[in-house]
Amino acid sequence: MDIQNTQSQMRKGVLEFCILSIIRQGEVYPSDLVERMKSANLHILEGTLYPLLTRLKNAGLLTYRWVESNSGPPRKYFVMTEKGLTFYGELERTWQELADAVHALTQPQADQSSEETQPQP
Amino acid sequence: MIPIEESAYDMLKQYVESLRRFFANEEGRDEIINDIEGRIAELFGESLKKGSTCITDEEVNKIIESMGRPEDFEGEEGKVHSQLGGDDKQEQGSSAYESAGAPPRGRLFRDESDKILGGVCGGLANYLRVDPTIVRLVFALISFGAGTGILLYILLWVILPSKSLQHTSSTKRLYRNPEEKVIAGVASGIASYFNIAVWIPRLIFAFPLVIGIITSIFKSAFWFDVDPFPGIVFGSFGGTLFVVYAVLWAVIPEAKSASEKLEMRGEKVDLNTIKNTIQEDLEGFKTRAEKWGGEFKDKAQQFGQEFGQTVGQKGQQFGSEAGSAIKRGGSRIGRAIGILFKAFFLFIAGIIAFALLVALLAMIVAGVGVFPLKNFFLEGFWQSFLAWSTLLLFLGVPVVAFITWVIRRIMGVKSGNRYLGFTFGGLWFIGLVCGGLLAASIARDFDARARDKQDYTIVQPASGKLIVNVPDAKVKVYGRWFKMDGILNISDDSLFLNNVRLRIVKSNDSLFHISSYKYSNGADEVSALHNVKEINYGINQQDSLIYLDRGFSLLRGTKFRNQSVTVNLQVPVGKRIVIKEAVSRRLNSFHISTGRNDWDFDEDWNNDYGWSSDVEYIMTVGGLERVNKNDTIENNDDGENSAVEKYKKSKEELQKEYDKKQKEAEDLKKELDKPVDSTKYHYQKTVSYSQAPHAPKAPEAARAIAAEEVSASSEASRIIFMQMVL
Numbered sequence: 001m002d003i004q005n006t007q008s009q010m011r012k013g014v015l016e017f018c019i020l021s022i023i024r025q026g027e028v029y030p031s032d033l034v035e036r037m038k039s040a041n042l043h044i045l046e047g048t049l050y051p052l053l054t055r056l057k058n059a060g061l062l063t064y065r066w067v068e069s070n071s072g073p074p075r076k077y078f079v080m081t082e083k084g085l086t087f088y089g090e091l092e093r094t095w096q097e098l099a100d101a102v103h104a105l106t107q108p109q110a111d112q113s114s115e116e117t118q119p120q121p
Numbered sequence: 122m123i124p125i126e127e128s129a130y131d132m133l134k135q136y137v138e139s140l141r142r143f144f145a146n147e148e149g150r151d152e153i154i155n156d157i158e159g160r161i162a163e164l165f166g167e168s169l170k171k172g173s174t175c176i177t178d179e180e181v182n183k184i185i186e187s188m189g190r191p192e193d194f195e196g197e198e199g200k201v202h203s204q205l206g207g208d209d210k211q212e213q214g215s216s217a218y219e220s221a222g223a224p225p226r227g228r229l230f231r232d233e234s235d236k237i238l239g240g241v242c243g244g245l246a247n248y249l250r251v252d253p254t255i256v257r258l259v260f261a262l263i264s265f266g267a268g269t270g271i272l273l274y275i276l277l278w279v280i281l282p283s284k285s286l287q288h289t290s291s292t293k294r295l296y297r298n299p300e301e302k303v304i305a306g307v308a309s310g311i312a313s314y315f316n317i318a319v320w321i322p323r324l325i326f327a328f329p330l331v332i333g334i335i336t337s338i339f340k341s342a343f344w345f346d347v348d349p350f351p352g353i354v355f356g357s358f359g360g361t362l363f364v365v366y367a368v369l370w371a372v373i374p375e376a377k378s379a380s381e382k383l384e385m386r387g388e389k390v391d392l393n394t395i396k397n398t399i400q401e402d403l404e405g406f407k408t409r410a411e412k413w414g415g416e417f418k419d420k421a422q423q424f425g426q427e428f429g430q431t432v433g434q435k436g437q438q439f440g441s442e443a444g445s446a447i448k449r450g451g452s453r454i455g456r457a458i459g460i461l462f463k464a465f466f467l468f469i470a471g472i473i474a475f476a477l478l479v480a481l482l483a484m485i486v487a488g489v490g491v492f493p494l495k496n497f498f499l500e501g502f503w504q505s506f507l508a509w510s511t512l513l514l515f516l517g518v519p520v521v522a523f524i525t526w527v528i529r530r531i532m533g534v535k536s537g538n539r540y541l542g543f544t545f546g547g548l549w550f551i552g553l554v555c556g557g558l559l560a561a562s563i564a565r566d567f568d569a570r571a572r573d574k575q576d577y578t579i580v581q582p583a584s585g586k587l588i589v590n591v592p593d594a595k596v597k598v599y600g601r602w603f604k605m606d607g608i609l610n611i612s613d614d615s616l617f618l619n620n621v622r623l624r625i626v627k628s629n630d631s632l633f634h635i636s637s638y639k640y641s642n643g644a645d646e647v648s649a650l651h652n653v654k655e656i657n658y659g660i661n662q663q664d665s666l667i668y669l670d671r672g673f674s675l676l677r678g679t680k681f682r683n684q685s686v687t688v689n690l691q692v693p694v695g696k697r698i699v700i701k702e703a704v705s706r707r708l709n710s711f712h713i714s715t716g717r718n719d720w721d722f723d724e725d726w727n728n729d730y731g732w733s734s735d736v737e738y739i740m741t742v743g744g745l746e747r748v749n750k751n752d753t754i755e756n757n758d759d760g761e762n763s764a765v766e767k768y769k770k771s772k773e774e775l776q777k778e779y780d781k782k783q784k785e786a787e788d789l790k791k792e793l794d795k796p797v798d799s800t801k802y803h804y805q806k807t808v809s810y811s812q813a814p815h816a817p818k819a820p821e822a823a824r825a826i827a828a829e830e831v832s833a834s835s836e837a838s839r840i841i842f843m844q845m846v847l
Binding site for chain 2: 030031045046047048050051053054055057058069071072073074075076
């Protein structure tokens, strides 16, 4: 079993959720998105991000608008759609359940009252 | 825009290309690539703003690192993909082979990453280190040739293991060049493959067509045989090249991406590279042969046990692969069919364009040919002027434009000049207007029509029989001139028309009479009559022979106004007439028509029925009849004529024929009863079959026809028209 592979798979599983949660907070430019994720210590390659964004956009979860830029070609800023919001809601619920389950399983003796406060990435 | 080092640029190109390949099966591939390229451009811009003068390798490397190489997101992609629920379009079918790693050199595989059907050609090409296109072409050729190619292909497909092979990009590949194309970029692709100027392969492809055009122009100019297409287009050489072009179009891939374009122009493939490749292979062959020898021994042992099993597996694998190949092949074939259709339509369009061109050229040539004729058509300065304008502008301009276009396409001149088109269009429109004015003006000159009658005195033949003949024309006729109704020949100072028709009617008295009716059009009655008077048509007699002129001449100064002559020959009842075969031989068509005994025979040349030359006819009260009935059987061997002939016959004659036929039938019956050898029997049998049915039918037919006969003959005396269109 390759430890790196497992690690990256674990990361990848929540990648989409993280990206959507950032976009939900407001219009965002992909490279800024990468920066914010980096600052939260979650690394992603831009080469991975673009296809993901395109797929999400094609699925109707995101939309974008062009913004003129003075340092190169016009930039694509991504925003969340209504559909994206409900999709995100589903993901968030799943994440809560998952985090609870993982928490309960990995720390079985920890007290059960703090289940409401789970860390956000 | 952005200064970049050449090596850095190549690196970037390769990177983008690798991305493109990685996202090959992504739906939004182009969008993703565009986004990434946009981002890279932005990063370049930032770096330039910081003060660097040029993008270096280092900077490109840095950017690539931050963007990530395809290898870096290989694993995660699949994961994210399946998580999203998207269908995984990556080829999974033979992942077992793919995971085996880099292929050992010199083993023959099917190429998983470069395939149209099963990757056999791609693998072979990789093994031989040649362009896959060439291998595919060879396969296509032997498949077309004997069909063995297909078998061989299937065999190799089953036998060879498949593997995603790495491609050395150093070799040059044959692509179609989409940037420089006339039809599909085949010629320019070939040109860049062989490092030659584009117009050379183009000319090679176009050459038969050019030759065809030229020959057809000459042909049409000298023989007026404007039907050059089968010869050119379907002629062996031009046709073959066309097929070759279509095949190349289908087989050669289009250079879409930058790296493909680089490959297209890439390192020159020369004999040395091929020699080196072969040498390398041969050296390796010995060791491989030894290794294989050992392998083979083991394998042979295993083989016995595993054979059944393996065949089953292979079969299954092949089945599933073939299934997906059929799907993929289906789309390929669909595309190929699409291409073929495209080629076909281009072909048709080409033929149409070409036909128009040749027609125009022929018309110009003909126009020049008509030049001496124009004096007979045109009146005054304005008509000449309009005629020339029409000729030059309406017909000439499209030809010039087309030739210009072809030359520009072949030389690869990209036209930014719209004025050329406007100029051609404008000139052509002027030509069109001129043509219209000319047609209207000429049509006005044909408004009125006049007729004049001229009687000829003839000596009544002592034998009571008149023989009509047409002597050789005074003017030697060469080739086929215009098939314009009745113009036979022109020279500078005269126009020879043969708009002459012959009509035979019953005489009112006991004498032969010959008269001619001359017709002409004109702008008004007076000028039409004037034109009529100009017609000089001669009829000569030698004893019982009547010679009709083959036509009549219009002298210079007289205009062509649809002049025509109808010769009216009156034959008294009981007298005979023979139309010499020479009359019909020199005619394009030879009709005899019935008509009413009014004089409107200018229009009424209907219902020709059987008329035999060199046969004596006699004028009866009911019309012309054959003198010798036996002639009917001898001459009228085609069914339609004999049927019409019968219609003409009176009851007695039919009765006579019926008796005769019956006698014949009886004779044949008698002969049938005789014992005969087999060959003769066959012959007789057919004869009796064709003759016998006549016998019982004849009485009914005779009655029916007789009834009609009575009403018809009482109506009017029969008139027989003979049309002479020489």
